[in-house]
Amino acid sequence: MGNSESSSTNPRFASASRAFSLNELEDLRSLFTSLAAQSQTDGKYVTLPVFKAYIGIDGPLGDRMFDLMTQKRKDQKLTFEDLVIAKGTYEKGTNDDIEEFVYQLLDINGDGIVGRSGLEAVLTAMLGNLFHQEYSKSKGDSRDEIVDIFINAATFTKDGAESNMSFEDFRKWCSLLPSVRKFLGSLMIPSDPGSQIPQLLHQDNIHPSLILLRKEYAWHIGGALPQHELDEWKLLYHSSVHGQSFNTFLGNIQNDEGRTVLLIKDKEGYVYGGYASQPWDRHADFYGDMKSFLFQLFPKASIFRPTGANHNLQWCAVNFSSESIPNGIGFGGKVNHFGLFLSANFDQGHTFVCTTFGSPCLSKTHQIYPEVIECWGVVPHKVEKDRPEVIKGTVLERFKEDRHMLNMVGLANSSE
Known part of the structure; x- marks a missing residue:
């Protein structure tokens, strides 16, 4: 399977692999093989468009998820090792590990700032996925109002010139909005959004x-x-x-x-x-x-x-x-x-x-x-x-x- 076999040199991959049973690892291999075939990369890696189609999220949130899954290399290549390491953290990690991963998702631009515009982008993508319609920030749109009511529950602290949601602010926000936490914590577990x-x-x-x-x-x-x-x-x-x-x-x-x-x-x-x-x-x-x-x-x-x-x-x-x-x-x-x-x-x-x-x-x-x-x-x-x-x-x-x-x-x- 090309890259899927070269695992022994990466200690993070070895550690993440231990979180899965043999059957689960085989399932991950099968998933990777399928996505890599769709990517037409001779089984070496998964491309961004195929990955976003798999998780059902387009736009900035899908881009940011791919960036974190590929360990921020910016090479547009999701390897088998990346998949196992990310899913090992995202699905098998401690609650703190998972929340840290989800928190990083909200940093859409990767600049260390989780601000209101980033939350707007994330919520717009989420609601569009859930309700199969385009959520936009057009003036007077009731859908715009829905995005705002979720952001209005957030707390931001001043970080220099920008308002930033700290990790503790994020955890408080998630406790008030368990549906948001549930959605962001299950992006790599494809399911029918309507079931929520x-x-x-x-x-x-x-x-x-x-x-x-x-x-x-x-x-x-x-x-x-x-x-x-x-x-x-x-x-x-x-x-x-x-x-x-x-x-x-x-x-x-x-x-x-x-x-x-x-x-x-x-x-x-x-x-x-x-x-x-x-x-x-x-x-x-x-x-x-x-x-x-x-x-x-x-x-x-x-x-x-x-x-x-x-x-x-x-x-x-x-x-x-x-x-x-x-x-x-x-x-x-x-x-x-x-x-x-x-x-x-x-x-x-x-x-x-x-x-x-x-x-x-x-x-x-x-x-x-x-x-x-x-x-x-x-x-x-x-x-x-x-x-x-x-x-x-x-x-x-x-x-x-x-x-x-x-x-x-x-x-x-x-x-x-």
């Missing part, structure tokens, strides 16, 4: 322009969920269609033990919400488990997972007469000071800095006035889909989850 995006199902009488949950938002939220929860999400409640009613909301989402994604757009234009891993059932205290989380969608995108500070995950109080038990639904914090709360009349609520999720105030102000409220049911991959029923008050099909897929552990109530 749930199919969004809704009634035909709801115009798409009314729906808050864009595909890009669903991809962002899904970055914090296991693969089997990224199959289908069904719209169970939308305030513009079903009315801004707590009772209708609860009636529509009675889907046994289904997980749900709640979204709110308030009168300030901010969009945010929470993922509820447990059903919205009547309780007089906090309940839930550590799979729930809060998120922001606009004007910036972030996910806030439980910190472990307390177990005040979900709140659902219905028809309580005590002032110490506010009727409504919420996430995190403490009574009357939630991370996110909607009162039972669904016309107001609040959001505060929350230790439960390490989240900030999700809107412009603490007091929120919802303009749109919608809730989606998460349908795990092995859901029973052959027993359609009618949900009370709607024409949506009722679905029942396979209980073996839940595997949820309840946590005792705790105060903040």
Whole structure:
């Protein structure tokens, strides 16, 4: 195989090879042979165009990936040794190794600066790959807006004349955007990009322009969920269609033990919400488990997972007469000071800095006035889909989850 056999003189190649089984090394040899044949180089190396076609990424991000894979030699030749060394780091390395590799990907120009323009190029390539459309920075384009909401979650520090995202800034950004980290960490593991995006199902009488949950938002939220929860999400409640009613909301989402994604757009234009891993059932205290989380969608995108500070995950109080038990639904914090709360009349609520999720105030102000409220049911991959029923008050099909897929552990109530 030409270059694929000359491995003994490179200690990095020898070290990387030990990370793979014999079968895995043979698979890598087969991959290299195929790509080198497509490159028409007599089996010696893989060219840039063939490599970019293989990973499905064109433009600056594909160029930078090739540059790192070829150990920055600038000779436009990806050898078998390069492939093994890079994949040994990128797939078999420690989490620190992988994150360092991904961080270098963001340095599109290779000048040691991870700036806003570099992130724009990376995100434009990512979103174009995921959603099969051209993402551009044209003025007024809603796709331009999507690129910006992900960058708005980033922190940059001044490095001379330019703003630079440090490695620690990058790690914080990745914790807020797990979908971005997941994508950039799997470029050399070709798969169907659509598998990272749930199919969004809704009634035909709801115009798409009314729906808050864009595909890009669903991809962002899904970055914090296991693969089997990224199959289908069904719209169970939308305030513009079903009315801004707590009772209708609860009636529509009675889907046994289904997980749900709640979204709110308030009168300030901010969009945010929470993922509820447990059903919205009547309780007089906090309940839930550590799979729930809060998120922001606009004007910036972030996910806030439980910190472990307390177990005040979900709140659902219905028809309580005590002032110490506010009727409504919420996430995190403490009574009357939630991370996110909607009162039972669904016309107001609040959001505060929350230790439960390490989240900030999700809107412009603490007091929120919802303009749109919608809730989606998460349908795990092995859901029973052959027993359609009618949900009370709607024409949506009722679905029942396979209980073996839940595997949820309840946590005792705790105060903040």
